[in-house]
Amino acid sequence: MTVSPETGNEDRLLFELKRSGALPAATLAAACAITPMGAHKLLGRLEAQGLVVGREDHGDAPRVGRPRKLWALTAAGHGRFPDRHADLTVQLVHQVRTVLGEAALDQLIAARERDSDLRYTAALARCRSAGDRLRELARLRADEGYMARVERQGRDWVLIEDHCPICAAAQSCQGFCRSELALFQRCLGPDWVVARTEHLLAGARRCAYRISAAAVPGEATDAPPQDTM
Structure with missing residues (x-):
């Protein structure tokens, strides 16, 4: 408004x-x-x-x-007043792609991902349990304007982002979305599998990610969950 x-x-x-x-x-x-x-x-x-x-x-x-x-x-x-930053972001994405090429745009997205990776990893390293790590990840994302929260659903967790502050940029280049999915996976580590289940750009009203414990080789798939959250 x-x-x-x-x-x-x-x-x-x-x-x-x-x-x-x-x-x-x-x-x-x-x-x-x-x-x-x-x-x-x-x-x-x-x-x-x-x-x-x-x-x-x-x-x-x-x-x-x-x-x-x-x-x-x-x-x-x-924030209640008009802001053209979204238009500027789209223009910058277009100009980088046009003037410097797709590879340069990919490099910029990768640099942004590395910067976020360093900040997230440092913050998550201070958490004692897996549940705390996921809640801290949601807090970091909320601080960046994603209106993020995490919920427990059975054996899994779901990271929900009710708002996307970079939606305009993501619509111009879906490399941002691929980068964020890869970022979550890398920060949480190989013990977890992160899958996007709702995608704003695909018509959903928000983005959501299911975070499941990775299968352990030789472990039965119906084994009871180890709840150390």
């Missing part, structure tokens, strides 16, 4: 904070032509949504009485 000054009062407050920076509620009320009480009510609602934050303004000069409160956008609040 995007914000414009022609929409409702909540969006008008967000727009004014984006344009002017941190402001007290009274100034916001005047700018949006609403009452101070109405501004406070709206700001409280926006704060509950994580879109704005209020901080005391101590300033440089001494003030009489309590310090006033200034309201500012959070990162989520800034």
